[in-house]
Amino acid sequence: MSDAFVKVRDLRKTYEVRKGLFGRPRPLHAVAGVSFDVPAGSTFGLVGESGSGKSTIAKMLMLAEPATAGSIEIGKRDLTRLDRKEREQFHLELQPVLQDPYSSLNPRMRVGRIIDEPLRVHGLLGAAGRRAKVAELLELVGLPADAARRYPHEMSGGQRQRVSIARALALDPKCMILDEPVSALDVSIQAQILNLLKDLQQRLGLTYLLISHDLAVVAYMSQRVGVLYLGEFMEIGDAADIVSGSRHPYTQALIASVDARSGGASARLVSGEIPSPMNPPGGCPFNPRCPHATDLCRSEKPALRQVADGQWSACHFADTLAPLTRCATAGGHGKTPAPAATAA
Amino acid sequence: METILEAKNLTTVLRGRAGVITAVDNVSLQVKAGRALALVGESGSGKSMTCLSMLGLLPSNGRLAAGEVLFKGRDLARMNRKQLEKIRGREIGMILQDAMTSLNPLFTIGEQVGEVFKIHQGIRDKATLRRKCIEVLEKVKIPAAEERLDSYPFQFSGGMRQRVSIAINVALSPELLICDEPTTALDVTVQLQILGLLRELQQQHNMAIVFVTHDLHLASQFCDDVAIMYAGRVVESGPIADVFRSPAHPYTVGLLKALPSLDTYSERLTAIPGQQPSLTRLPQGCRFEPRCPHATDACRRQYPDWFEWGDERRAACWRTEDMLTGRLDPRAGVAVPVQQGASR
Numbered sequence: 001m002s003d004a005f006v007k008v009r010d011l012r013k014t015y016e017v018r019k020g021l022f023g024r025p026r027p028l029h030a031v032a033g034v035s036f037d038v039p040a041g042s043t044f045g046l047v048g049e050s051g052s053g054k055s056t057i058a059k060m061l062m063l064a065e066p067a068t069a070g071s072i073e074i075g076k077r078d079l080t081r082l083d084r085k086e087r088e089q090f091h092l093e094l095q096p097v098l099q100d101p102y103s104s105l106n107p108r109m110r111v112g113r114i115i116d117e118p119l120r121v122h123g124l125l126g127a128a129g130r131r132a133k134v135a136e137l138l139e140l141v142g143l144p145a146d147a148a149r150r151y152p153h154e155m156s157g158g159q160r161q162r163v164s165i166a167r168a169l170a171l172d173p174k175c176m177i178l179d180e181p182v183s184a185l186d187v188s189i190q191a192q193i194l195n196l197l198k199d200l201q202q203r204l205g206l207t208y209l210l211i212s213h214d215l216a217v218v219a220y221m222s223q224r225v226g227v228l229y230l231g232e233f234m235e236i237g238d239a240a241d242i243v244s245g246s247r248h249p250y251t252q253a254l255i256a257s258v259d260a261r262s263g264g265a266s267a268r269l270v271s272g273e274i275p276s277p278m279n280p281p282g283g284c285p286f287n288p289r290c291p292h293a294t295d296l297c298r299s300e301k302p303a304l305r306q307v308a309d310g311q312w313s314a315c316h317f318a319d320t321l322a323p324l325t326r327c328a329t330a331g332g333h334g335k336t337p338a339p340a341a342t343a344a
Numbered sequence: 345m346e347t348i349l350e351a352k353n354l355t356t357v358l359r360g361r362a363g364v365i366t367a368v369d370n371v372s373l374q375v376k377a378g379r380a381l382a383l384v385g386e387s388g389s390g391k392s393m394t395c396l397s398m399l400g401l402l403p404s405n406g407r408l409a410a411g412e413v414l415f416k417g418r419d420l421a422r423m424n425r426k427q428l429e430k431i432r433g434r435e436i437g438m439i440l441q442d443a444m445t446s447l448n449p450l451f452t453i454g455e456q457v458g459e460v461f462k463i464h465q466g467i468r469d470k471a472t473l474r475r476k477c478i479e480v481l482e483k484v485k486i487p488a489a490e491e492r493l494d495s496y497p498f499q500f501s502g503g504m505r506q507r508v509s510i511a512i513n514v515a516l517s518p519e520l521l522i523c524d525e526p527t528t529a530l531d532v533t534v535q536l537q538i539l540g541l542l543r544e545l546q547q548q549h550n551m552a553i554v555f556v557t558h559d560l561h562l563a564s565q566f567c568d569d570v571a572i573m574y575a576g577r578v579v580e581s582g583p584i585a586d587v588f589r590s591p592a593h594p595y596t597v598g599l600l601k602a603l604p605s606l607d608t609y610s611e612r613l614t615a616i617p618g619q620q621p622s623l624t625r626l627p628q629g630c631r632f633e634p635r636c637p638h639a640t641d642a643c644r645r646q647y648p649d650w651f652e653w654g655d656e657r658r659a660a661c662w663r664t665e666d667m668l669t670g671r672l673d674p675r676a677g678v679a680v681p682v683q684q685g686a687s688r
Contacts, residue, residue, distance in 0.1 A: 049531035050502075156619045157387075186386035187558060191602040191615035198612075213532060220604040220613070243606050257532045258606055260565060273501045273534050289533075 004037035005175060005207045006044070006061070011035070011070035013056050013231075017278065028277050030056040032231040033070070038224070040174075043201065043208040045222030045239065047215050047254070049274050053231035054211045058179050061209065062096050063087065075174060092122065095168035099180035101160030105152040111163050112148030118170045137166040142196060158189035165196070175207040182217060194221060215254050219243050227251045230277055230285040233304055237311035245323060247313040250286045252324045284316070292317060348520050348552045349375040349398070354411035356390075356397045365623040367393040367406070369576040373554075375520065380546065380553040382563035382584060384599075385573035388620055391556045394573070395522050399438060400428045415520070434464045437513030441525040443505035447497040453508055454493030457481065460515045476515075484511045484541060503534040510541065517549050524556045539566050560599050564588050569656075572596050575620055575631040582657035592651075592659040592667050594636045630662070638663050638672050 010033050016025040031053040038044040046054045059065035061072060063079060072079040075093055082090060095118075098104045105114055115137055116130045125133060134148055141162040152160055161181065168176055181197065182190040198221065201208060212218050218225055218239070225242045227235045227250060235248040246252050253270040272289045275281055281288050287297040296316055304314040315321065356368035368390045375381045385391040396402050398413045400420060413420040415436070420428065432438070440446045447456060457480060458473040467473055474493065481489035484507040497505055506526060513521060523542065527535040543566060546553055557563050563570060564584055571581040572593065580593040591597045598616035618635040627633055633643040642662045651664035666672045 049533065158619055186620075187560070187599055188386060188602050188616040189619065191604070191613035192617070194604065195613055195615055214604075215532075216604040216606055219606055253533055255606065257536050260536055270533050271537070273503050274531065 003039055005040040005075055006036075006038035006209065007071075007073040008037075008057075008061075009035045009071045009073075011057065011060060011072060012068045013053070013060060013065065014068045026278065029231050029280070030277060031060070034226075034228070034231070034233055035070075036224075036226055036233075036236065038175075038207055038209060040207050041201070041205045042224070043210055043222040045210045045212065045218035045225045046228055047212060047218045047225060048228035049213060051230070051274050051277060052228040053277075054228050055179060056231075057228075058096070058177050058209070058211050062094065062177055063090065088122070092171045093173050094175045094177065095171060095173040096177045096179060097161075097164050097168050097181050100184050101157060101164050102152075102184070104164055105160055107152055109151075110148065111143075111150050111152065111155070114152070114163060115148070115166045115170055118167060122171065124171070133170065134166075137169055140169065140200070141166045156189075157185050158192055161185060161189075161193050162196070165193075165200070169200070169204075172204075173206070175209070178208055178210045180212055181210070183212065183214065190217075197221070215243075215258050227254065230274065230280055232285060233312070233314060234286065235311070235313045235315075236304070237308075241308065241311050245308070245311075247307045247311065247318040247321055248315045249290045249292055249321065252321075253289075255324055284314070292321065345376045345379070347374050348377050348416060349373070349554070350412075350414040351394070351398055352412045352414070354394060354397055354413065355409045356393055356402065357407055357409045358393075358403075359405045359407075362624045366409075367576055367623065368397055371411075371573070371576075371578050373571055373578070373581075375552045375554055376569075377519070377552050378546070378550045379569060380543075380555055380567040382567035382570040383554060383556045383573065384558065384560055384563055384570055386558055386620060388575075388623070389573040390576040391573050392524055395438075395524055395554065395556060399432060399436065399522065400425070430464075433460060433513075433518075434516045435518050435520065437516075437518040437521045439506075439509055439513050439521065439523045439526045442529045443502070443509040444497065444529075446509055447505060449497055452494050452496055453481075453500070457493075457508065457512055457515065460512055464516055480511045480515045481508070483514070483545070484508070486511070502530050503538060506530065506538055507541065510538075510545070514545055514549070514551075518551065520552045520554070521546075522554045522556070525558070526555075527562070528557075528559075535562070542566070561603065572599075575626065576623060577631065577660065579632065579661070580657075580659040583655060586655065586657060590668070592657070592664050593632075593661050594638055594663075594667075595632045596659075598635075630660075638666075 011031055012033050013031040015028045015030060017028045018025045034057065036044060046057065048054045056065065060067045067080060077090060112134050115134050119125050119130050119133060135145055138145055138147055143159060143162050178197065182193050185193060194217065200206060210218060210221050222239050225237065225239045226233050227248065229250050234250045235242065235246060242251060243255065246255060270289045270291065275288065283298040283300055284302050287293040290297065302314045302316045304312050307313045307318045351371060351373045354368055354371040355366060357364050358367045371394055373381065383391045383394065397408050398420065402408065408421055411421060454477050457477045461467045461473055461476050477493055478489045486492060486504060486507050500508065527538050530538060545551065555563060555567050567584050570584040570587050571578045574595050580587060580596050587596065591600055601614045602616055604613055616635055621627060621631055621634065629645050630643045630648055633639045636643065648660045648662045650658045650660055652658040663672060
């Protein structure tokens with residue numbers, strides 16, 4: 001894709017972990033080679049369970065963590081070779097919104113000061129200009145003007161998350177990294193924040209990278225979805241295709257567990273838990289939990305390959321995998337996989 | 345059906361810096377033998393405080409100001425600590441959200457499970473204790489139970505730790521199990537495994553369960569009855585399938601609609617506007633009135649009486665009758681989408 005705003009290629013992060021003080025360090029592959037594009041103005045959703053590497057990817061994109069290998073290009077800028085000045089410029093373009101609005105806001109600052117801090121740090125606008133900008137941002141995120149004088153502890157979780165969104169918008173970024181933006185919020189507030197983020201994207205033409213463990217949230221917000229497991233993509237595709245025509249057993253298990261909680265008939269549930277990335281299983285990373293696993297899956301790791309237009313799956317049997325029968329199909333986007341010869 | 349636990353007009357006050365607040369306000373609940381009651385609410389709605397009040401485990405700044413807690417006919421609220429300690433752990437079990445904090449990190453799993461038998465059954469013989477521990481760990485489906493007795497909690501995954509905590513609490517076959525958000529800290533694919541286990545144990549032992557959760561959908565898959573709490577009070581209760589099919593309280597309606605599901609991902613979410621009122625500044629009338637699309641003057645003046653109908657259903661709303669006869673448009677007053685959700 002030529003108009004990709006974020007371009008990630010074969011990104012890796014390996015930590016050296018030692019057991020005990022004198023133990024030999026062993027590699028932990030938190031992110032084991034992921035590639036994806038995020039077209040300008042769209043949302044790419046990363047979904048995965050804890051330990052899947054989704055937050056590590058976000059940290060590398062925010063330059064909070066250096067990448068071990070691979071390249072990240074954001075707005076035509078190669079993140080792996082930035083000098084100090086370029087780094088500063090980069091932060092004007094990309095801003096994060098984090099999970100917990102309790103720990104990400106300074107409790108000793110008033111909300112107005114929290115929101116204009118990025119402007120002060122970057123030396124933009126004078127005092128009057130900053131005041132006007134704060135008022136404008138508060139309105140943009142749906143907070144009353146007098147919120148500027150309040151402290152974070154005087155606000156509810158939803159209001160605080162609005163404050164962190166306003167702070168992220170202060171520098172007029174082009175892209176935002178949303179790391180579990182609603183998982184700390186109450187159900188009745190989640191919808192408010194998700195709708196706000198969608199409206200802001202339309203009004204300001206923002207590009208989002210959304211990270212969540214909740215497939216329903218990701219599908220609601222994103223055009224493209226990547227399903228992560230043990231630091232690798234199991235499946236990538238358009239949100240509609242992933243939900244109604246997934247070609248990977250792990251994605252299907254995720255969908256089934258969302259369906260099962262809302263009364264869906266299909267409960268193709270998996271056993272076990274995500275293994276420790278310290279000793280990942282041989283072959284396909286999902287094979288110990290996969291209901292379809294064969295000897296091939298245990299010995300040979302499947303490569304991520306294209307299985308339909310715009311859809312990639314890392315499963316040996318992506319072509320013959322039975323589609324997930326769901327109680328209701330979403331929007332009729334279903335593409336039934338054509339019965340093809342068994343992949344070898 | 346036999347009622348195991350009945351809370352009558354439970355009122356709990358908490359002393360804090362902001363003065364005295366009524367965290368649980370006139371709450372009445374019934375739990376029947378062999379059935380699961382879901383206690384659903386957002387943070388601050390008083391659901392956890394209700395459980396702690398029933399078990400006599402209130403924090404030091406809390407006090408049960410009024411009400412009875414009848415457990416098999418005996419009033420727990422009138423018992424002293426010694427009497428309660430004999431009942432808790434033996435006749436009533438309690439499972440908390442995060443097993444990492446409810447298990448002691450310095451003792452092995454075997455020691456912590458064995459403690460139950462030591463304290464309540466006076467068993468001292470090491471071999472017997474070991475055998476009993478293995479038995480109960482196998483009951484919660486921990487693989488290789490014998491080898492894992494000497495492991496420490498940190499060596500277990502989140503799901504396995506929660507299984508240990510369940511083992512400790514069902515070891516003596518209690519008649520009532522109180523579960524406070526038992527799966528919230530777990531990954532989605534593991535959540536359903538734990539719920540399946542709880543359901544199985546419930547049927548084996550004809551246990552009654554109080555299941556505290558913020559997740560209405562999860563509750564609907566697992567429980568028989570539901571009580572929905574808002575700002576310290578129960579606002580609607582009844583058999584969970586009925587409540588789901590025809591919710592009567594506008595708050596219940598709002599909660600059911602606010603969640604993104606995989607089938608509605610392209611539509612805009614209907615958020616409940618505003619937020620739960622602070623317990624120090626409650627509205628004079630109905631507590632949901634400031635957020636309610638159907639509020640009238642009566643709602644502003646006075647807290648609603650219970651409206652009771654059908655098979656043990658009731659709702660605290662002045663407009664229940666209108667809602668049930670379809671005279672209220674369930675969508676009325678719901679924030680109208682400003683623009684169509686981001687085009688896909």
